[in-house]
Ligand SMILES: *[C@@H]1O[C@H](CO)[C@@H](O)[C@H](O)[C@H]1NC(C)=O
Ligand SMILES: *[C@@H]1O[C@H](CO)[C@@H](O)[C@H](O)[C@H]1NC(C)=O
Ligand SMILES: *[C@@H]1O[C@H](CO)[C@@H](O)[C@H](O)[C@H]1NC(C)=O
Ligand SMILES: *[C@@H]1O[C@H](CO)[C@@H](O)[C@H](O)[C@H]1NC(C)=O
């Protein structure tokens with residue numbers, strides 16, 4: 001009974017180890033001794049002093065790819081090895097990935113023993129990455145690096161390395177208004193760094209324009225209009241004495257309190273601000289006009305009275321004269 005149990009647990013362990021072995025070996029890059037870039041050349045060194053009488057074989061993953069016996073090439077080309085018998089691999093493609101092993105037999109047929117093999121991996125060089133910027137809501141910005149699979153990434157903010165190793169970096173916009181972000185991607189054969197990118201979530205504001213609207217019987221509403229309207233614009237109102245009134249896009253007042261008050265609005269975001277021209281209400285007109293055609297009303301009143309007196313005087317004079325004539 002106990003023996004059976006032990007055997008069972010041994011089997012479990014064996015299966016477990018087997019699984020581990022497959023998990024590890026399936027990540028092919030973990031099995032490389034040497035990395036080389038696509039298109040480059042690599043020479044697999046023969047760590048043995050070759051004699052002319054020796055027979056040399058090179059294997060790639062158990063396949064015989066080169067065989068030379070007593071200086072006569074039987075498999076492969078003369079050029080495949082150099083004068084020391086090292087294997088020359090040129091114009092590498094991913095197909096050249098594999099385990100390269102030499103074998104040497106002396107003239108009498110005896111083996112020269114186990115010689116070291118090399119596991120070569122051929123990878124493409126990384127492309128120069130790009131950083132893209134996305135303004136997210138609530139005042140955040142994302143920077144995303146165009147990193148490929150199996151490539152490592154590091155971030156720089158104003159040429160200083162950051163901790164983050166992820167593809168996307170999130171920051172509060174107000175913390176990085178002018179900061180330059182770039183990413184460095186690398187694999188075992190190369191590395192490239194992107195051009196730096198800055199946030200541009202905030203627009204530079206233009207001068208705002210104030211419009212006046214008469215609301216209800218006795219109220220006036222000033223509206224501060226901006227051409228670009230994003231979520232981050234703040235509005236502030238001032239009167240002529242530069243006393244801050246209220247914030248918000250509109251300002252509503254009792255008309256009689258602000259008959260001649262000049263209002264300005266200040267629009268701002270974290271990178272710029274602008275101030276409007278002043279605006280005065282035009283809803284409330286005093287019931288007795290003090291001016292007509294730009295001429296004071298008293299001119300008209302005075303002129304009218306003078307005219308009246310002239311008419312009366314003229315009439316009186318005429319009457320008196322007429323009466324005298326009749327008497328004569
Ligand atoms: C890789 O090898 C396969 C078969 O050996 C061949 O069909 C393919 O064209 C090769 N690819 C390159 C890029 O050499
Ligand atoms: C980066 O952008 C350039 C130009 O748009 C493009 O040619 C290149 O392939 C991009 N790189 C990556 C890694 O996406
Ligand atoms: C910004 O990045 C965060 C974290 O990676 C992600 O959850 C979010 O969806 C991204 N937002 C946008 C708009 O890309
Ligand atoms: C990019 O990262 C690689 C790998 O970590 C490193 O060798 C290389 O020096 C880095 N490049 C720059 C410009 O920092």
Ligand SMILES: *[C@@H]1O[C@H](CO)[C@@H](O)[C@H](O)[C@H]1NC(C)=O
Pocket residue numbers: 211212213214223
């Ligand atoms: C003024 O009020 C009218 C009616 O409520 C509205 O149609 C108009 O757009 C307003 N004008 C401004 C500048 O707010």
Ligand SMILES: *[C@@H]1O[C@H](CO)[C@@H](O)[C@H](O)[C@H]1NC(C)=O
Pocket residue numbers: 236266267268273274275
């Ligand atoms: C307008 O608002 C901005 C941001 O609050 C501020 O820096 C600036 O001084 C204000 N300008 C005036 C004239 O009040």
